[in-house]
Structures are given as structure tokens and as C-alpha cells.
Amino acid sequence: xxxxxxxxxxxICKSGTSVKIECRSLDFQATTMFxxxxxPKQSLMLMATSxxxxxxxxxxxxxxxxxxINHASLTLxxxxxxxxxxxxxxxxxxxxxxxAGPSFQETQYFGPGTRLLVL
Amino acid sequence: AQKVTQAQTEISVVEKExxxxxxxxxxxxxxxxxxxxxxxxxxxxxxxxxxxxxxEQNEISGRYSWNFQKSTSxxxxxxTASQVVDSAVYFCALSATSGTYKYIFGTGTRLKVLA
Numbered sequence: 338x339x340x341x342x343x344x345x346x347x348x349i350c351k352s353g354t355s356v357k358i359e360c361r362s363l364d365f366q367a368t369t370m371f372x373x374x375x376x377p378k379q380s381l382m383l384m385a386t387s388x389x390x391x392x393x394x395x396x397x398x399x400x401x402x403x404x405x406i407n408h409a410s411l412t413l414x415x416x417x418x419x420x421x422x423x424x425x426x427x428x429x430x431x432x433x434x435x436x437a438g439p440s441f442q443e444t445q446y447f448g449p450g451t452r453l454l455v456l
Numbered sequence: 457a458q459k460v461t462q463a464q465t466e467i468s469v470v471e472k473e474x475x476x477x478x479x480x481x482x483x484x485x486x487x488x489x490x491x492x493x494x495x496x497x498x499x500x501x502x503x504x505x506x507x508x509x510x511x512e513q514n515e516i517s518g519r520y521s522w523n524f525q526k527s528t529s530x531x532x533x534x535x536t537a538s539q540v541v542d543s544a545v546y547f548c549a550l551s552a553t554s555g556t557y558k559y560i561f562g563t564g565t566r567l568k569v570l571a
Contacts, residue, residue, distance in 0.1 A: 339503075371559075380547065380561045381501075428499060444491065445559060447501035 340364050341433050343448035350421055351456055358416045358451045360431030366411035367433035371445060372404070375428045387414050421455040428452050458483045460550050462562035469538050470570050477533045477565045479548030485509075488552035490524065490531045491559070496544040507531065538569045 340363040350356050360370055369388050373381040385401075387393040387408035395401045403425075405417040414433075418425050432445040459482040469475045481490065492504040505515060507524050515522045519536045535542055545566045549559040 378566075380563045381559075383558060386558070430499070430501065432501075444503055444506050446503060447493070449498065449500040452499075 339435075339444075339446040341367075341431065341446050341448040343431055343451050345451060346449060347452045347454075349454045349456065352422050353420055356418045356421055356453060358418075358429055358431075358453075360414045360416070360433065360448050362412045362433040362446075365433075365435050367414075367435065368411065369434050370408055370414040371432045371434075372406060372414075372416050373430045373432065375430060375450075377428075381430065384416075418453065421453070423455045426453055426455045458485075458550055458552055458554075458560045460548055460560050460562035462546075462548055462565050464565045465563070466566040466568070468568040468570060471540060472537050474534060474536050475538050475567065475569075477535075477546050477548075477567065479531045479533065479562060481529050481531065481548070481550045481560075483550060483552045483554075485552040485554050488550060491549040491551070492522065492531075492533050493547045493549065494544045495547060495564070501547070504533075535567075538567075540569050540571050543567060543569045 342361045342363055344359045348356055371386050372384045374384050375381050383396050384399045385393045385395045385406050387406045389408045389411050393406035408414040428450050430450040432447045434443040434445050461480045488509045490507045493501040495501050505522055512524050521534045523532045545564045547564045548562040551557050551559050
């Protein structure tokens with residue numbers, strides 16, 4: 338169990354267009370989903386945390402109007418990169434965790450990632 | 457402040473050798489979790505292990521073993537009899553209560569297992 342999918346796996350777009358990336362938990366309900374960005378040969382950088390039915394919490398320095406996050410259901414979160422530019426090219430990874438217990442944090446299960454190339 | 461340090465940027469070993477990946481963490485919380493993930497060239501992070509701060513028992517899973525020592529704030533990962541398929545980037549992560557359960561990732565260790 339605990340499978341997370343992402344779609345698309347790879348996308349190439351022109352500068353100025355918007356790109357939507359979907360993250361789905363396939364066999365569990367995800368109260369919380371996380372969006373990360375990873376540059377080549379670097380670690381993961383948390384962009385935002387989204388909770389089902391509420392607004393996402395963005396990390397410092399991440400433009401919320403640039404990276405729109407919607408967590409409309411317990412199995413789906415979307416990240417939309419608006420007016421993409423070449424500097425937005427990166428590997429975007431989502432993760433999901435089951436509803437946390439009384440005081441413990443569940444493991445994050447990661448999707449396969451989406452490689453975005455903006456020309 | 458919370459921090460995870462993986463001092464080994466890249467390690468190369470020959471197949472069948474044992475290799476240990478180091479992870480040192482910093483946190484003031486008494487309740488926290490430590491994780492190891494594997495990221496093969498395909499990019500997907502694969503969950504390997506989760507350990508809470510109250511459980512210092514070492515764990516073995518097949519060729520993988522983990523050594524958690526609170527006294528040295530370390531959570532090291534050993535692969536016994538390494539195989540080419542073990543080649544990947546390995547990340548250690550910390551999740552603590554004061555960090556609202558966000559993961560603090562280390563910078564990763566790239567392991568290359570040569571045939």
C-alpha cells in the first residue's frame with residue numbers, strides 16, 4: 338500500500354504558459370500532501386504543504402501566485418506553475434501522508450516526480 | 457534549529473563490498489522521527505525506514521541495517537554485500553514536533569556500486 342502517482346511524468350512547455358501537475362494517492366486517503374522541488378544533484382526543497390479542503394501553506398520564498406496548489410479531495414492535489422519561465426524548469430515531486438495519529442507523524446510516500454522543462 | 461548532515465557526497469564501492477552511509481542530525485525536540493529514502497536514477501523516492509526517537513534498537517532488513525545512536529545524534533545506514541542495483545542517491549530526513557512534522561532532508565549521498 339501507500340502508492341502515490343504523478344502526472345505527467347515529463348512536460349515541455351513554452352515560456353509564458355501554465356502547467357498543471359497532478360498528485361494522487363492511489364490506495365489511501367491523504368490528509369496532507371507536500372510539494373517539493375529538486376534541482377539536479379541537490380536535495381529536495383519543500384515548496385508547500387497542502388491539506389485537504391484548506392489553503393496551502395507555502396514555504397518562505399515560494400511565490401503562492403506563481404505556484405498554485407489545490408487539494409480538492411483526499412486523493413488529489415494539483416500544482417499549477419503559472420506563466421512558466423525557464424528558471425522554473427526543475428524536478429517537482431509530491432508526497433502524501435495518511436491522516437496523522439494522535440501525536441505521531443506518518444511517513445511521507447513520494448510520487449515518481451515530474452520533470453518540467455520550460456523553453 | 458533542526459539540521460541533517462550527510463557528509464559523504466559520493467561513495468563508490470565494488471559489488472559485494474559493505475558500505476555505510478552516515479547521517480547526523482540536530483534537533484532540540486525529544487520527540488522526532490528519522491527516515492531513510494532511496495532515490496534511484498528514475499527519480500522516485502523509495503521509503504526505506506522510519507525510526508522514532510524513543511526506539512534506539514537497531515534494525516536489519518535483508519542486506520540493509522540501521523544503527524541509531526542518540527548519544528552521537530546519528531542514524532547510519534549500512535548495506536551489506538552491495539549490488540549494482542543499490543546505486544542511487546540516499547537521503548536521510550528528520551521530522552520533529554517543533555518543525556510541524558516537515559521533513560528536514562540531508563543533502564544526500566550518491567552511492568555508486570561498480571560491477
